[in-house]
Amino acid sequence: MTHEDLEHPPYVAGLAMANGHLQSIVPSVFRRVTVPFVRERLELDDGDFLLLDQLPSAQPDAPLVIISHGLEGNSRRPYVQGMARHFHNAGWHVYAWNFRGCGGEFNRLPRFYHSGAIDDLRRMIRHGIEQGFKHIFLVGFSMGGNQSVLTLAEPDLESEVMGGAAFSVPMDLAACSEQLAKPAQSIYMRRFLRDLKVKIADKAERFPQLVSLGGYDRLKTFKHFDDRYTAPLHGFDSAEDYWARCSSRAVLPKLTRPTLVVNALDDPFLAGPCYQRPAKPSPFLQLEAPLRGGHVGFMRWRLNDVLWSEKRALAFAETLLNQSHPMLVHGRMITAPALELE
Template structure:
């Protein structure tokens, strides 16, 4: 599809990428009253799903980013907005992210679409919805895009399409970008919880021979991938993981309307994360590149009533491109 011209135009302080990225988690007060459903997985683990019902025949599955949850501000705000527009929502808390550690040594990673498929099929089998849409943010956006392409031949007709926001679709180059000085604070924030989780897993599973000293010394995602993601999930190397987990190779296989919104000033993203060629050559994959927005930010001003551009954009795509009835 043609690349979409974006109309996102924030006020001056929000044109700073870091300001826009940090404003939502630090100052927005979005909360959502969920009803939690814990489901048992095929591998004897559990996944927590947080629902917000308004009596719709359409369900929007929300997938958070790295170390996020249903409590993440961008998840809560989108859930509330979609509810106001007459749509039910459910947040898929990735394993270990719901506030309680999961039961297995393995948790989640950027390409673990078998969990997405399990959740989607659970929803289709146990709830009577006419339409299901998937909306993912950052790592959750990578899962969304990869899933829609990778499982394209077996997807139910009820899966109508999706939206992905602030997505590192090419993990190898995005990690190089994340290692730059401009992202040092974000890395430290991610690592605070990631390292603690890995150390806790090592305590619970002593057969997992973890070099704890190397965990403390880790300064790059690649270091933690070498210590945890690669051995636990069976990859050959971090490079093998990047290649297999990235959603970019699957974009051409997407066969239902799907939108990717990646801000031009997102400091997490490399040039390879703006798939213009893939969008132009596809009949279903749309790409929008706002000049501003940061990473999962897209805040417009200090006035709360002005800060729903992202939520409105997602619902407008559903209405105009997927023909979902919005109230």
């Protein structure tokens, strides 16, 4: 498969939409998409649980899409529901899962989630395989996009996973943390810290020997937050150690499945390394950098209609489905069978 096989009309912002902040904020606040998710609680081996929302497909042998949300998002965010609706209308079965503590219930353990916590996404993949799905596609947004790219580079990734698409991916966590620490991005940083405070307060109440809320309001950046909470709760030495070990840019040469990464050049969350191809990228990488789109935006004025990003992801996925294509599994080339859709 060549990149030409996967081309799609580029995103063009609508009239008066050529602004990254507008693209990032308006869909998040004003878009209204609701789908009839069916919720399932998935118990984990470590004693915790994940909340999974599904849209079942009526088609026999339907493929499965697994959608991963962003930092402090959840499966009910409009960008997740919009993507779920578009895939479901095309005949796909949908998993829209929630990171630990993000589905409306606090999780049980001191740990919660982070940019490199792909063990839970791998559990979702195994759950899909246990339910009989033979063709699985990953879609991720922002932090969920970083997790999806990391997963698509795993050498032991299950053969049922065809590939994935990731949007607005902070592939270099250190550079993006510096970007969000700038005064121009303070509106986003304050909101993240405000939302995360709710989870930290719960952890501090239940695990006072591990977590303290004292002085939380003095935190101003992800460097502060990750040094104090993310790193110690998840086995990292520091924020820098966490960022280095969990940035998906490092695995771009190692991708084992077709992977589409779409990062808009006006994304206020992203920094320069998020747009750069590595010197020796995997042949499975397709990196696109539209001029516009903001962070998880790619909107037109009809906010509740299908967005360009949703069309882009489905087009990429169905190209993989409807063609025989080479994939690397355990270091060797195989050919995945095509699935005929009605």
